[in-house]
Amino acid sequence: MITTYDVIVVGSGPSGASASETLVRAGLSVCMLDVGITNQKDDSTIPDKSFVELRTTDNNQHAYFLGKHFEGLSFKEIESGAQLTPGRKYTTTGGNVLTPTSTDTFSKVESLAYGGLGGAWGLGAFTLEDAELIKLGLAPRDMKDAYGVVARRMGVSASLDDVTPYSLHALEPSDIQPATKMERGISALFGAYQKRRPKLNRLGVFVGRTPLALLTKAIGERLATRYTDMDFWKNEGDSAYRPSITIDALRKEKNFFYCGGYLVTSFREVTEGVEVTALCVASLKSETFLCRKLVLTAGVFGTARIVLRSLGNAGQRLPIVCGAYVYYPSIQPRMFGVGVEKSKISYSQLVLFLKRGKDVLDTAAVQFYTYSSLMLHRLAPELPLNFADAQKLLYLGAPNLIVAGLHMPGVRGNDKYIELVPDDTSHTKDRLHIHYAESKEEKEKRNETERIVKRALRMLGCYPVKRIDPKPGASIHYGGTLPYSTEGGAFTLSPQGVLHGTSNVLVADASGFNYMPPKGPTLTIMANAHNVAKFIISSFQHHD
Amino acid sequence: MGQEKEDIDRIAKYLLDATPSTTTRELYRRATVEYCRPLDSYEVRIWNIVMAHPVLLPYVDAGLGLQNKLGGIRERIYVALAILETETALADKFIYTPKPLWIFRSAFYVLRGVIRAIIGRIIIALV
Numbered sequence: 001m002i003t004t005y006d007v008i009v010v011g012s013g014p015s016g017a018s019a020s021e022t023l024v025r026a027g028l029s030v031c032m033l034d035v036g037i038t039n040q041k042d043d044s045t046i047p048d049k050s051f052v053e054l055r056t057t058d059n060n061q062h063a064y065f066l067g068k069h070f071e072g073l074s075f076k077e078i079e080s081g082a083q084l085t086p087g088r089k090y091t092t093t094g095g096n097v098l099t100p101t102s103t104d105t106f107s108k109v110e111s112l113a114y115g116g117l118g119g120a121w122g123l124g125a126f127t128l129e130d131a132e133l134i135k136l137g138l139a140p141r142d143m144k145d146a147y148g149v150v151a152r153r154m155g156v157s158a159s160l161d162d163v164t165p166y167s168l169h170a171l172e173p174s175d176i177q178p179a180t181k182m183e184r185g186i187s188a189l190f191g192a193y194q195k196r197r198p199k200l201n202r203l204g205v206f207v208g209r210t211p212l213a214l215l216t217k218a219i220g221e222r223l224a225t226r227y228t229d230m231d232f233w234k235n236e237g238d239s240a241y242r243p244s245i246t247i248d249a250l251r252k253e254k255n256f257f258y259c260g261g262y263l264v265t266s267f268r269e270v271t272e273g274v275e276v277t278a279l280c281v282a283s284l285k286s287e288t289f290l291c292r293k294l295v296l297t298a299g300v301f302g303t304a305r306i307v308l309r310s311l312g313n314a315g316q317r318l319p320i321v322c323g324a325y326v327y328y329p330s331i332q333p334r335m336f337g338v339g340v341e342k343s344k345i346s347y348s349q350l351v352l353f354l355k356r357g358k359d360v361l362d363t364a365a366v367q368f369y370t371y372s373s374l375m376l377h378r379l380a381p382e383l384p385l386n387f388a389d390a391q392k393l394l395y396l397g398a399p400n401l402i403v404a405g406l407h408m409p410g411v412r413g414n415d416k417y418i419e420l421v422p423d424d425t426s427h428t429k430d431r432l433h434i435h436y437a438e439s440k441e442e443k444e445k446r447n448e449t450e451r452i453v454k455r456a457l458r459m460l461g462c463y464p465v466k467r468i469d470p471k472p473g474a475s476i477h478y479g480g481t482l483p484y485s486t487e488g489g490a491f492t493l494s495p496q497g498v499l500h501g502t503s504n505v506l507v508a509d510a511s512g513f514n515y516m517p518p519k520g521p522t523l524t525i526m527a528n529a530h531n532v533a534k535f536i537i538s539s540f541q542h543h544d
Numbered sequence: 545m546g547q548e549k550e551d552i553d554r555i556a557k558y559l560l561d562a563t564p565s566t567t568t569r570e571l572y573r574r575a576t577v578e579y580c581r582p583l584d585s586y587e588v589r590i591w592n593i594v595m596a597h598p599v600l601l602p603y604v605d606a607g608l609g610l611q612n613k614l615g616g617i618r619e620r621i622y623v624a625l626a627i628l629e630t631e632t633a634l635a636d637k638f639i640y641t642p643k644p645l646w647i648f649r650s651a652f653y654v655l656r657g658v659i660r661a662i663i664g665r666i667i668i669a670l671v
Contacts, residue, residue, distance in 0.1 A: 055635045062571060062630035070579040073626055075619045339642050376638050377626040381613065385657035386606035386664070387621050388559045393653045395638060396646050 005031040005257070007536060008276050008291040010264045010306065012036060013116020014522050015509040015529035016297035017243035018150060020250055022533035023295075028540065029255045031289065032247070033278050035098065035112035036260030039090045039119070046087075048236065051229040051373045052342045064233060065375060075381060083374070084120055085232045091119040098263050098281065099302065100426045103434035106322075107471035108478075110301050114260065115244030117299070117476065123240055123347050124367060124520035125156045125213040127170035127527075132360045137484025137495060137514045138528060144170045146527035146534075151175045154241035156523075157216045162197070163208030166353045166363070167519065177216045179209045180225060183344040185335050185370045185402065190350055192334075192460045205456045210351040210367060213241035213523075229373045231346035240347075262287070265428055266309040267294055267505060274504050284427060293536050296499075296507045297529060300478040301418070301432060303511045307482060307491065308420045309430070311501065317417040318491060321480035322436065322472055323516040324408040324446055328464035329371075329382065330457060335400035346373050348405075354453055364408045364449045365518040366457075371401040382466065402462050406453055407475055408446055410516035413439050418481065436472045477521055479513030497532040508532035548573040554598040555624040558605075560637050564628060571627045580623060583616040590671055591617055600667060606657060607664020 006028040009020050016032060023030045046064050047054060054061055066072045067086030084092065094112040095101070101108055111117040127147045130140040147170040158168055159179035168176070182190065193200060193207040200207070215224045222245070223237030231240065238245055250256040262278040265286070269275075273292040280287055296303040304318055352366040371379070376394045379401075383390040394401075415437035423431040438446070454464055485492035488500045493512040499505045508529040510521060517524075552572040556564045564572070583591055594600045594617075601621075608618050629638050643649065 052639060055639055056632055059567070059632055061632070062567075062627065065630050066571075066626060070575050070623075073575075073579055073623060075622050076614060337642050337646050340640050375626070375629055377622065377629050380625060381618070381622060384609060384613075384661075385654070386602050386609055386660050387618070387625050388602055388605070389653040389657035389660070391559060391625060391638075393650060393657075395640055396643070396650050396653075398640050 002288065002290050004272055004290040004292065005029050006291065006540065007031070007293045007295055008033060008274070008289055009295045009297055010034075010276075011116060011296075011298040011302060011509075012114055012243060012247050013111065013297060013299060013509070014118045014121070014243050014526045016116070017118070017246040018526035019295050019297055019508045019529040019533040020256065021153065021246050022530050023536065024250050024253050024256045026537045027255060028537065029257070031257040031259060031291065033259050033262045033264050033276065033289065034114065035094065035263050035281060036114040037090055037094050037112050038114045039087060046230070046234050049228065050342055052340060054230070074378070085374075087233055088120045091117055098427060099305065100423060100431040101301070101434060102421070102431055103436070105472065106434040106436040107473040108301065108434060109473070109476045110299060112263070115242050115247065118243035118522070121213070121242070121522055122367075122520065123213045124351070125151065125154070125158075125211045125523045126167045126519035128517055128519060128524050129166060129169065129360070132517050133524075135360050135515055136517070136524075137512055139495065142531055143524070143527055146530045147171055147523065148175050149530055150523060150526045153246070154213045155215045155219050155222070156211050157214055158211035159209045161208035162206045163351055163353055166206065166355070167208070167351065168211050176211070180212065180214060180216055180345055180349060181227070182349055183341050183370060184338060185332060185399065186349045186368065188334055189332060189368060189402065189460055189462060196459055200456060200459060203452065203456060204355045206353045206355065207350060207460075210348045212347055214345065214347060215239045225345055227343040227345055229342070229344045229346055232373055264298065264306055266306060268310065269502055269504060279427060292504060292540075294505045295532065295536070296505065296511075297509045299509055300481050300511050303507055303509055304418055304481040305420065305428075305432060307499065309428075311490070312420065315419065316491070317419045318481040319412050319483065320416050320418050320434070320436065320478060321410040321412055321513065321516045322416075323410040323475040323477045323518055324438070324442070324472065325405065325475035326450065326467060326469045327403055327405040328454070328457070329379070329466050329468070330402045330404050330462045330464045331397060332400045332402050332462050334461055336397075338399050340372060340399060344372070352453075352456065354449065354456065356449075356452070360517070361409050361411065361515070363518055364406060364453060366453060367405045367407070369403045369405065371398060371403055404457055404462065404464065406450065407477075407518040408449055409518050410475075410477070411442070412480060412515070413437070413442070415439070438472065477510075477516050479510035479516050479521070482507055482511040483514050484512040496535045497528075506532050506536065548576055551595060551620070552624055554595060554601065555621055556628055558598060558601045559621070559625055560628060560634060562628070562634055562637070565631055565633065568627050568631050572624055575623045575627065576620065580619055581616055587616045590668065593671060602660050603664035603667050605664070606660035607668045610661050610665060611668060
């Protein structure tokens with residue numbers, strides 16, 4: 001006899017973890033179906049020392065900095081996920097076999113990992129402005145409370161400054177922890193902004209601290225960051241929020257059932273609720289599960305595959321939106337000759353917002369990273385020099401190197417779509433095809449935004465030396481495949497996340513977003529997943 | 545490990561004016577098998593020449609940086625650099641400590657790199 005769960009949640013990423021936590025705390029029986037690839041590189045083998053100490057004392061450092069099988073080396077054109085360190089590579093493995101994709105125009109990152117892409121999240125924890133939420137298709141009033149709930153669960157450190165209205169306005173001061181201490185290079189950049197603030201503000205440029213899902217005060221067993229600059233290599237004391245932390249905690253609850261090793265392929269509504277079919281990754285046989293409500297949080301591509309297989313006709317296309325992304329390795333000459341700082345974090349500590357008008361599409365965001373703990377050899381191929389001179393130049397220049405990552409909004413277009421095509425070689429007998437091309441207008445707008453941002457960077461004393469424009473998709477922020485719609489229609493979602501045409505299937509990842517904002521969407525995705533879970537809880541209460 | 549040992553010794557001398565440790569030599573040998581793609585016949589010819597005459601290595605590296613920056617020869621030098629970076633004894637060559645005349649040093653390396661690239665292109669054209 002098959003168990004009927006109250007809810008099946010598909011996927012263990014940020015949205016799956018957030019929805020599950022809310023559902024489990026309300027007492028519902030929740031089954032999480034997940035492929036759940038785990039990190040085979042045991043972080044605990046990395047000694048508990050700072051990056052600089054390890055570099056100078058640990059004779060075994062090659063095992064984790066390069067990887068036991070050299071998986072940390074990357075000598076090819078830059079693509080999405082290229083910056084992942086060996087210990088984080090697991091977040092993107094397995095996709096070629098289980099979720100095949102074809103595309104010439106898009107650089108997709110998809111995760112089948114335990115904790116999803118949240119395992120490699122850069123921790124930018126932004127709340128969106130009301131206008132942005134409305135354009136996404138979400139209700140600002142509902143989201144405000146949800147942002148607070150999620151921020152308190154994960155722990156967000158930030159400060160109140162010029163960017164607060166654009167990055168944190170939905171949170172109360174009591175919801176946030178003190179900001180991390182700024183390293184010297186970032187502090188110098190922020191100082192330059194404060195000196196030229198009126199002129200930059202007139203240009204529409206505002207600079208402040210990046211809100212981070214990183215603890216500066218302990219929460220339960222999770223410890224505050226120790227500023228070891230090892231953030232890209234391990235998660236010491238679980239100071240950085242990862243969805244796996246939530247899933248690990250939920251697995252101790254009696255009403256939560258984690259089923260790893262299952263790739264959900266389709267669903268079918270039945271009298272009892274929803275029958276879910278999943279491929280057992282070990283046996284490659286299909287198994288079925290029953291639930292009263294199904295919540296799809298498999299990531300935009302994973303969810304689209306499941307919906308297309310379940311409801312789609314051959315040739316059905318779904319739209320997709322993706323934020324445009326370019327980055328500029330830059331130098332900050334004022335930092336030349338300043339020694340390496342040993343006590344710091346690796347995450348972005350400063351963010352710049354460009355607000356050119358009232359339209360939310362006129363916003364862009366730049367996140368600044370200093371470059372120290374990612375090793376010089378990763379940058380050397382980017383210099384048009386021989387490796388010996390490149391290494392010496394990088395050695396001298398590393399302290400003043402800033403990487404400015406520019407995120408721009410993504411909108412729908414006729415040339416941006418995904419579809420499932422038959423493929424007999426795949427386990428699911430299909431593969432996802434992605435076609436993505438920006439319109440001429442988008443490119444022009446992008447060029448104009450880049451021009452202003454580069455001017456602002458120069459005004460801050462930060463000089464771009466190169467422009468790296470990876471293929472579309474490199475932002476790793478995707479959405480819009482099943483857009484929110486109050487009018488109904490196939491392959492759209494109600495504002496509560498119900499998949500139109502179904503009664504008991506809900507979507508709680510970014511699939512519903514009608515555009516992609518330039519700010520990291522993870523906190524918004526998690527807050528929305530909490531709201532979808534609340535809607536399910538209320539519908540059960542109403543029904544029972 | 546004979547040939548790879550000689551290769552990494554020459555590359556380390558070129559990159560950092562250093563002698564690699566036994567661990568580094570073994571890692572380089574493994575990396576050439578597990579990570580590096582095989583050299584094509586043209587690359588083998590160039591590789592044999594620069595290993596026989598290591599004085600040419602900076603020029604060929606620089607020349608290929610303009611012509612085929614992601615080719616097999618540069619991949620081997622890149623792999624060697626990455627492995628050398630994880631050697632504790634060489635950490636001070638990668639972790640910056642304040643140095644006098646840094647601006648002149650920087651300018652020198654850029655200028656030398658450009659000159660090496662021009663000479664390297666000529667050498668490669670002659671091979």
